[in-house]
Amino acid sequence: METLKEIKSKIEMNKADKKHRLLDNAFQLFGTKGFGKTSISDIVNKAGVAKGTFYLYFKNKEDIRNQLVSEKSLELFSNAITDLEKKVLPRFEDRLIFVINHMIEDLNAHPEILTFIDKDLSLGFYSSELSKFFSDEPSGLYALFKEGVESEHLPIENIEITFFTILDLVGSTCYRCMVQKFPTDIETYKPFLFKSIRAILHIG
Amino acid sequence: METLKEIKSKIEMNKADKKHRLLDNAFQLFGTKGFGKTSISDIVNKAGVAKGTFYLYFKNKEDIRNQLVSEKSLELFSNAITDLEKKVLPRFEDRLIFVINHMIEDLNAHPEILTFIDKDLSLGFYSSELSKFFSDEPSGLYALFKEGVESEHLPIENIEITFFTILDLVGSTCYRCMVQKFPTDIETYKPFLFKSIRAILHIG
Amino acid sequence: METLKEIKSKIEMNKADKKHRLLDNAFQLFGTKGFGKTSISDIVNKAGVAKGTFYLYFKNKEDIRNQLVSEKSLELFSNAITDLEKKVLPRFEDRLIFVINHMIEDLNAHPEILTFIDKDLSLGFYSSELSKFFSDEPSGLYALFKEGVESEHLPIENIEITFFTILDLVGSTCYRCMVQKFPTDIETYKPFLFKSIRAILHIG
Amino acid sequence: METLKEIKSKIEMNKADKKHRLLDNAFQLFGTKGFGKTSISDIVNKAGVAKGTFYLYFKNKEDIRNQLVSEKSLELFSNAITDLEKKVLPRFEDRLIFVINHMIEDLNAHPEILTFIDKDLSLGFYSSELSKFFSDEPSGLYALFKEGVESEHLPIENIEITFFTILDLVGSTCYRCMVQKFPTDIETYKPFLFKSIRAILHIG
DNA sequence: TATGAATGAGGGTTCATTCAT
DNA sequence: GATGAATGAACCCTCATTCAT
Numbered sequence: 001m002e003t004l005k006e007i008k009s010k011i012e013m014n015k016a017d018k019k020h021r022l023l024d025n026a027f028q029l030f031g032t033k034g035f036g037k038t039s040i041s042d043i044v045n046k047a048g049v050a051k052g053t054f055y056l057y058f059k060n061k062e063d064i065r066n067q068l069v070s071e072k073s074l075e076l077f078s079n080a081i082t083d084l085e086k087k088v089l090p091r092f093e094d095r096l097i098f099v100i101n102h103m104i105e106d107l108n109a110h111p112e113i114l115t116f117i118d119k120d121l122s123l124g125f126y127s128s129e130l131s132k133f134f135s136d137e138p139s140g141l142y143a144l145f146k147e148g149v150e151s152e153h154l155p156i157e158n159i160e161i162t163f164f165t166i167l168d169l170v171g172s173t174c175y176r177c178m179v180q181k182f183p184t185d186i187e188t189y190k191p192f193l194f195k196s197i198r199a200i201l202h203i204g
Numbered sequence: 205m206e207t208l209k210e211i212k213s214k215i216e217m218n219k220a221d222k223k224h225r226l227l228d229n230a231f232q233l234f235g236t237k238g239f240g241k242t243s244i245s246d247i248v249n250k251a252g253v254a255k256g257t258f259y260l261y262f263k264n265k266e267d268i269r270n271q272l273v274s275e276k277s278l279e280l281f282s283n284a285i286t287d288l289e290k291k292v293l294p295r296f297e298d299r300l301i302f303v304i305n306h307m308i309e310d311l312n313a314h315p316e317i318l319t320f321i322d323k324d325l326s327l328g329f330y331s332s333e334l335s336k337f338f339s340d341e342p343s344g345l346y347a348l349f350k351e352g353v354e355s356e357h358l359p360i361e362n363i364e365i366t367f368f369t370i371l372d373l374v375g376s377t378c379y380r381c382m383v384q385k386f387p388t389d390i391e392t393y394k395p396f397l398f399k400s401i402r403a404i405l406h407i408g
Numbered sequence: 409m410e411t412l413k414e415i416k417s418k419i420e421m422n423k424a425d426k427k428h429r430l431l432d433n434a435f436q437l438f439g440t441k442g443f444g445k446t447s448i449s450d451i452v453n454k455a456g457v458a459k460g461t462f463y464l465y466f467k468n469k470e471d472i473r474n475q476l477v478s479e480k481s482l483e484l485f486s487n488a489i490t491d492l493e494k495k496v497l498p499r500f501e502d503r504l505i506f507v508i509n510h511m512i513e514d515l516n517a518h519p520e521i522l523t524f525i526d527k528d529l530s531l532g533f534y535s536s537e538l539s540k541f542f543s544d545e546p547s548g549l550y551a552l553f554k555e556g557v558e559s560e561h562l563p564i565e566n567i568e569i570t571f572f573t574i575l576d577l578v579g580s581t582c583y584r585c586m587v588q589k590f591p592t593d594i595e596t597y598k599p600f601l602f603k604s605i606r607a608i609l610h611i612g
Numbered sequence: 613m614e615t616l617k618e619i620k621s622k623i624e625m626n627k628a629d630k631k632h633r634l635l636d637n638a639f640q641l642f643g644t645k646g647f648g649k650t651s652i653s654d655i656v657n658k659a660g661v662a663k664g665t666f667y668l669y670f671k672n673k674e675d676i677r678n679q680l681v682s683e684k685s686l687e688l689f690s691n692a693i694t695d696l697e698k699k700v701l702p703r704f705e706d707r708l709i710f711v712i713n714h715m716i717e718d719l720n721a722h723p724e725i726l727t728f729i730d731k732d733l734s735l736g737f738y739s740s741e742l743s744k745f746f747s748d749e750p751s752g753l754y755a756l757f758k759e760g761v762e763s764e765h766l767p768i769e770n771i772e773i774t775f776f777t778i779l780d781l782v783g784s785t786c787y788r789c790m791v792q793k794f795p796t797d798i799e800t801y802k803p804f805l806f807k808s809i810r811a812i813l814h815i816g
Numbered sequence: 817t818a819t820g821a822a823t824g825a826g827g828g829t830t831c832a833t834t835c836a837t
Numbered sequence: 838g839a840t841g842a843a844t845g846a847a848c849c850c851t852c853a854t855t856c857a858t
Contacts, residue, residue: 018822042848050823055850160387161396165377171371183364192365192407199403203396245833252838259833267838426818458819463854530851568795569804573785580780591772600773600815607811611804630843652828662844667829 019057020188021047026064030087033111035065072113075105093150093201097194099141100170107178108186114179141167154201166197223261225251227275230268235316239269276317280307281345296352297405301398303345304374311382312390318383345371356404370401427465429455431479432473439520443473480521484511485549500556501609505602507549508578515586516594522586549575560607574605616753622732631669633659635683638676643724686722688715689753705813706758709806711753719790720798726790753779766813778809 025046029038040061044051059066080102089095107113145163149156156162173193177186229250233242244265248255262268284306293299311318349367353360360366376395381390433454437446441465448469452459466472486511497503515522556562564570581601585594637658641650652673656663670676692714699708719726757775761768768774786804789798 039847041847051825051849052823052851053821056821060849061310158388158396161393164380164387165373165396165400168376168380169369172376173369174366177370183368184362189365192362192369195407196369196404199407200400203399203403227851242834245831248841255832255842256834257838260838264832449852449858452820458856459821459853460819461817464817468853490809566796566804569801570790573781573797573804573808576784576788577777577781580784581777584776584780592770593782597773600770603815604812606778607815608808611807611811651826653826661844663828664830664844665842668842672828 018047018049018053022049022054023064025070027068027072028112030065030068035061050163076106076113077101079106081144092152092154095148095196096145096201097197099144100197101190101194102191104170104174104178104186107174111178114175156201156203162200162203166200168199169193169196222251222253222257226253226258226261226268227272230274231276231402232271232316234269234272235319238319250316272376280310280317283307283310285348296358297402299352300405301401303348304401305394308374308394311378315382318379360405360407366404366407370404373397373404374393375377402408426455426457426461430457430462430465430472431476435476436520438473438476443469448468461553484514484521487511487514489552500560501606503556504553504609505605506553509598509602512578512582512594512598515582517609519586522583564609564611570608570611574608577601577604577608614708630659630665634666634669634676635680639680639684640724641739642677642680647673688718688725691715691718693756704764704766705810707760708757708813709809710757712809713802713806716782716786716790716798716802718785723790726787768813768815774812774815778812781805781808781812 008073022043026038026043029042029046033042038061038068040054041051044054054064058067077099080099083102084098087098089098142163146159148154149159159199170193173189174186176182177184177189219235226247230242233246233250242265244258245255247268248258258268262271273352281303284303287306288299288302291302293302346364346367350363352358353363353366374397377393378390380386380394381388417526430451434446437450437454441450446469448462449459451472452462462472466475485507491510492503492506495506497506524532550568550571554567557561557567557570578601580592581597584590585592585597634655638650638655641654641658645654650673653663653664655676656666666676670679687712692711695714696707697711699710701710754775758771760766761771761774782805785801786798788794788798789801
């Protein structure tokens with residue numbers, strides 16, 4: 001009887017995490033072969049799941065990609081915030097740089113993420129940030145940024161514009177340095193990037 | 205008889221520049237339908253050329269895209285330089301901003317280019333710039349930049365890094381403002397972009 | 409408490425006539441999207457019923473279609489007979505034309521029925537008629553027809569053959585005129601149709 | 613050298629009749645399994661042709677069906693006319709009946725045709741007739757019919773309506789008798805059908 | 817009875833690429 | 838060089854049906 005119960009619960013678990021299996025395997029494949037070269041067949045085969053099952057959880061390939069990008073971006077950001085809270089960094093600028101640096105380190109340690117989100121590094125931040133941005137949710141990177149700017153009375157004319165400029169700058173230059181290693185690697189580049197960010201914050 | 209000759213010579217010319225016909229039509233199609241949705245069949249049909257002929261001139265779809273991106277980017281840059289030469293701008297910074305502004309205006313006037321190079325705005329600059337970069341050719345945007353920095357003794361530690369940072373910044377933020385119109389349009393954004401560039405030039 | 413009871417009884421009733429809910433919603437969908445384009449998922453979703461439940465009541469999609477066709481055809485016929493009984497039409501021919509005309513009017517007023525039975529207008533008559541035909545049930549269109557022919561001693565060699573000829577003629581020509589409106593509309597066509605039927609009745 | 617030439621011509625022939633191979637095999641499959649149950653894979657496999665080749669010659673499954681229906685209907689009609697010309701039938705009615713009878717015999721001898729055009733027997737006549745009908749082409753069944761009616765001054769009010777009524781009557785009743793054998797077989801039915809047609813021609 | 821997650825064969829269609837001419 | 842018919846793998850996606858619960 002117990003065995004039966006165990007089997008049942010196993011099945012339940014299988015059901016529950018079928019979506020996770022798909023997400024996980026898609027993540028690995030996108031990281032390995034790239035998004036475009038990964039077919040839905042690849043994903044379901046690797047996940048050991050029927051093709052039709054994919055469409056129970058995702059509308060199409062774009063859909064699973066977007067869910068993954070959001071998930072991974074959120075993770076990057078959460079990790080950074082968690083570690084930020086252990087630090088004592090009184091100045092906003094330093095906190096911002098800390099968070100950005102943390103995310104870069106994370107990406108560097110898990111380069112699959114970069115491969116799989118292809119050239120849409122910023123998309124990663126966007127997709128999660130934008131929804132928060134439009135929904136006035138008081139968390140997320142933009143909230144942190146706005147709060148910091150305001151509490152320190154930084155002389156920034158348009159907070160949104162400055163925020164997205166920095167986001168784009170980080171996204172595009174890091175992608176170049178990390179993936180194409182051009183014209184230098186990310187470690188060498190970081191000091192310059194941080195100086196640039198600080199400069200942009202002080203345009204006045 | 206002459207008419208026949210003329211027709212013949214037209215045909216000859218047509219034959220001669222089959223490659224150009226392919227490039228032109230691919231450009232239009234990429235601009236209209238996007239790169240992904242344009243098939244090689246579309247291109248050859250529109251160009252009035254046999255399918256096999258495509259493979260005489262291009263390795264594959266990527267190849268024709270790259271050639272187009274290079275071509276169009278070079279055009280953008282050449283136009284800017286041509287107009288720059290009519291101006292008297294003693295300061296390097298002003299010349300740089302002039303060139304960037306010129307390119308932005310050009311892109312704004314020909315939005316097809318943006319559609320077709322999709323998210324690879326910077327790729328445009330790169331593909332032509334990189335080859336020049338690596339070949340020490342004394343023309344191109346980078347040469348202009350380097351020359352300007354040096355002649356004005358700007359306190360820039362690493363010219364390459366600064367150059368590509370500005371390139372990426374312009375590429376990613378302009379793409380966002382021009383295509384996604386977020387968080388503002390390009391006209392509103394430009395003053396802030398130019399201030400950012402000037403700030404990056406003076407990091408020290 | 410009573411409210412709860414009422415709700416419960418409603419649920420019970422809902423459960424009880426799940427088959428009816430499926431039939432009703434299938435009818436609407438077949439009428440809207442057509443039989444081929446309607447999936448069983450569509451039906452069960454609209455009916456608010458689980459997919460498996462469908463297979464408790466119907467063997468497959470064909471099955472529910474056939475049941476619907478029978479149901480609707482029977483309705484058409486019953487309506488006609490009900491109204492016929494209010495009239496005094498001593499001659500059999502006139503009664504037959506009255507019934508046919510009534511059905512045509514009905515179909516014209518509810519074009520969904522035509523859409524959903526697609527090209528099987530005659531199938532409608534058949535499915536209900538055939539069962540009665542084979543079961544010697546003394547009601548139905550055929551019984552009416554036979555009785556009329558015999559009581560008026562019409563010189564018809566083979567009643568069955570004549571009956572089904574008329575049925576087919578009505579079915580195919582009305583479908584053409586009603587759906588394809590070719591070569592004329594049903595109103596224009598009807599006088600000719602009725603004359604044809606009378607002619608067939610008097611072949612001798 | 614000759615061998616090479618022969619090979620070449622063989623290839624040419626292969627090319628030329630690839631479409632025919634597809635049509636022939638589709639015809640057989642539609643006749644065997646029915647239109648709905650026949651997949652394009654079935655067709656190309658049986659024809660020994662690649663799947664993509666199908667789409668060089670046909671837009672989709674409907675397209676090949678329509679081409680087949682037209683072809684076969686035209687054949688039926690042509691055969692009838694060819695044999696009609698060997699006969700001396702002064703009266704129009706007799707010629708019409710002869711043609712219809714000939715087509716019925718043909719269909720009876722090749723029942724695949726019936727299966728494959730499913731319930732669209734009349735569609736067969738239509739698709740070829742309609743185009744002729746609308747294009748005023750002086751051949752085809754309708755032209756024959758109209759000419760006959762006019763030359764014999766038959767008292768028919770609306771030739772089109774009468775024509776399509778007869779077409780529908782023949783189509784639907786023959787389909788029933790031939791396929792469903794109900795309520796009788798086609799041989800038994802024919803005399804009655806012909807009498808009905810004659811009756812319709814003389815409605816006045 | 818009732819459920820609905822899971823299935824997976826099969827659907828139609830596209831398209832980059834080849835190769836005999 | 839130029840052609841374009843032919844290929845066939847691969848694509849995404851649908852859906853009737855099953856079955857453990």
